[in-house]
Amino acid sequence: MKLTIAVWINVLLVVTMDGYQVKPRDFQQMVSSMEQQYEDIQEEFQKEFRTWQQTGEKTVRLQQILDGWKFTGQDRREYLEDFPHERQTAMCVLCRSVVSQIMQMRSNGTGRADLFATVYELCTTLQIQESDVCFGVIDINIDIVLHIFDERPNLGADVVCGVILQSSSCVFDAPEFTDWSVNVDPNGKPVTESKHFPNARSENDIKIVQITDMHYDPKYEAGYNANCNKPTCCRNDQGIPEDPEDGAGYWGDLRYCDSSWASIEDAIDHIVEEHPDAAYIYQTGDIVDHGVWETSFGHNIRTMNRFHNKLLEAFPDKPVYNTIGNHEPHPLNVFAPSTVSRQDLSVSWLYEYLADVWGHWLPRSTRTSILQGGFYTALVRPGLRVVVLNNQDCYNMNWWIMWDPGYLATQLQWLHDVLLLAERNGEKVHLLAHIPYSSYGSIYFVCQREFRRIVERFHDTISAQFNGHTHKDEINVFYSRENPQHAINVAWNGGSLTSSHNNLNYVVYYVDPETYQVTDFESYIFNLTDANRFPDRRPEWYKVYSFADAFGMHNLSPAEVDTVVKRFGTPAGRSELRKYWEFTMKMGDLTLAAGCDDDCLLNVLCRAVLSELNDDVKCDELRETFFD
Structure with a gap:
């Protein structure tokens, strides 16, 4: 190299x-x-x-x-x-x-x-x-x-x-x-301005909690090596280090470790206690740990079972909308098309398992598409539909893209058709997917292109997107492909309930009951460094910020978020951008100590506006004002 x-x-x-x-x-x-x-x-x-x-x-x-x-x-x-x-x-x-x-x-x-x-x-x-x-x-x-x-x-x-x-x-x-595409209905509402709505956060808003990227590690054990030079550390087969400072904390660790059961259980218990008025739970994937070299069908199912049983115990009567993460299959990242005949290479075992477990919260009608590919749609309430995607088929580490790139269009075409029907029925839609379609190179670039075409066509129907995967409490603004000066949608990332330099967190959204747009969100964390000093005491969760309050916003419409992002990209907005970076990193002590220079901050800013690989129009605009 x-x-x-x-x-x-x-x-x-x-x-x-x-x-x-x-x-x-x-x-x-x-x-x-x-x-x-x-x-x-x-x-x-x-x-x-x-x-x-x-x-x-x-x-x-x-x-x-x-x-x-x-x-x-x-x-x-x-x-x-x-x-x-x-x-x-x-x-x-x-x-x-x-x-x-x-x-x-x-x-x-x-x-x-x-x-x-x-x-x-x-x-x-x-x-x-x-x-x-x-x-x-x-x-x-x-x-x-x-x-x-x-x-x-x-x-x-x-x-x-x-x-x-x-x-x-x-x-x-x-x-x-590269040349395959989704058939997109041509009769959509044209984009003539950035999408906005008048309502601010109010006591009538619907409250939704998002949890994501738990990465529960059954081998996590306090005191074991947290500096092991492997994909994940703090495991009971990696030895106890000579220096106690290198040992894993009880509630988790800011080094390269996944989550202990204690921290996962406490997070869910805290949500139940602190947010009993939450109407719905969005769970956006990655239950299984980063022990990528020793996954198995049995290990993955046992790990998922323990987590799903906790959700059932905590939310027996509250709707939970679950999403597959790239760590759930064995091996991770690999999602074979349904046309693959070899049973030992198929992922049908995972879809059958999830169809059974998720069925507690979902209508029977969702089972067919879950068995087909791990995706589904359900009417949450009159006027609001949730669409849950399994976009790991488009993950660039999914080997099956090389076998048949054309199969990637199947789920995206299904998404388009569901959105078209929702539009005709006057419904608004929340899109859930584990991997952000905008997360730099993670999603195959043709899928990014086709997804962005769909978002543009149904910008008036899609009220919000909710993702995980990056472990960052970050946002992404989607701009019109034809008129890139107009912001048309926002994807919200829930961060993670696992740590790696950053504290654990979950997010609470406030959603307007008429437009189903997000008016505000709050992120809740606890400080791992402090919590590990008192292993016999429950962590002290607290609201670290409200996005609207932190950046002086009326609501979180695409137009308002676009205005704030542009402000971040000016010398006068540099301090606000740094504050946003601290929030994305969930105030992790190690990350804050390492700092973020101007190049780092510009990278954070570009992540917020990049929706399609190699389309750097918005990033280039911000770069010009950033160094003005």
């Missing part, structure tokens, strides 16, 4: 030097030179790789290339979409180099055992994860990947890496993967 990153760093240093500007032609020459170096490195790697496979010995040059690509501890902790451009480029070169050789080995008849050994060797050599994590993740994913490679012999490494990494530094040309 360092070999390719160095090239980009040199260019960036030249481009940003004071008093020096690169002419377009010069820059294009530099880019062309870098692209040639990438091609040279990839070609050299493939040559050395083939020698390794033929002789069983790594050449000195192959080891040098691999050493240059080794992952750091920080690389393991970051999402792909958060990597800077130069690192994404390096990842693309690495991905294409390795995947092309693995695919070639398979096409030459190499069996599972030899492919497993090769991938395991690369995973450990590149330090992508610890050896046991590499072994477990490969073991539970390899059969799916090999099935896809076997079924799609013409699939190219450029497509595989382009879908997974999907950035401007890893483009591919494959119309089958």
Whole structure:
């Protein structure tokens, strides 16, 4: 990785030097030179790789290339979409180099055992994860990947890496993967202004509680190692550290750990006690922990069972609308189409389980679509419909996108048709999905494009969106594709009931009973550092802020949120933007101590307005005022 990153760093240093500007032609020459170096490195790697496979010995040059690509501890902790451009480029070169050789080995008849050994060797050599994590993740994913490679012999490494990494530094040309679309009814209300409504928060508003990203870890145990260099720590099989400061806290830990049962149970108990007047509960997914190398059908079901039983105990008569997270299947992230005939690769076991459990709160009519793909719709009350999506089929880490990209249109077309019927019936809609369609690169960019078309068409029907996944208490504004000066919808993120540098939280929304728009929301947290000082005492939950009060808003209509976001993007609004960042990070002590410089703040701001990959119009507008 360092070999390719160095090239980009040199260019960036030249481009940003004071008093020096690169002419377009010069820059294009530099880019062309870098692209040639990438091609040279990839070609050299493939040559050395083939020698390794033929002789069983790594050449000195192959080891040098691999050493240059080794992952750091920080690389393991970051999402792909958060990597800077130069690192994404390096990842693309690495991905294409390795995947092309693995695919070639398979096409030459190499069996599972030899492919497993090769991938395991690369995973450990590149330090992508610890050896046991590499072994477990490969073991539970390899059969799916090999099935896809076997079924799609013409699939190219450029497509595989382009879908997974999907950035401007890893483009591919494959119309089958990019040219499909949803049939959108053309008779919608045109967008002529930013969407607004007159009503402010009132005592007549409907109260809705959102909980998300619990990541309950049955192995979590106080005192065990919280600095383990694995996807999740604080587990009772990871040892007790010599330094007590490295031990997990009783109520959770701000380092790389998931949630203890004590904190999950206390959060739900607190919601019951503090918000008995809540009309509905929105649960937006990710019950299962980050032990991604050792998931199993039994483990996932036991974990989900304990959580669902707690919900049933807490809300036996209160409607709970549940959503699937990307951690619920085994292996995680992988949602096979219903057309996959091999039972050992199917995800039908999960849909059958959830149809049974969710059925306590849902009408019988929802069962068919849940069994089909984990999505459903229900009439919450006259005039308000909830639509719950399983958009993990569009998650860029779902291997099945490479098998049949066309199946991604099925659920989006269903969404369109449900919205069209709701429009005709005069209903407003709340959309629930685990992954935000706007979360940088996480959702496959074609799905982002088609979803945004649907939102634009039904901007007058969709009152709000509710997501999870990012673990951040953040917002995203959707703008018209045709008239990007107009804000037409807002997606709200509930944060998480797990910690990783940030405190646990849940969100309470106030919803206008006429428009079903969100007029305000409040975020509730407890300080983990303080709570762990007194493990025998319940945590002290408190309301950390009201969004409307914190930023002087009449309500939370798209027009009002757009106004605030624009204010964040000015020097005069910098202090408010910093306050917003602190709220998104849920006031975590470690995060606040690390701080957020201007580049970091601009990144936070752009996250709030990015709805489609590579459509940077709104971000560019804010960048201009940000540095004014």
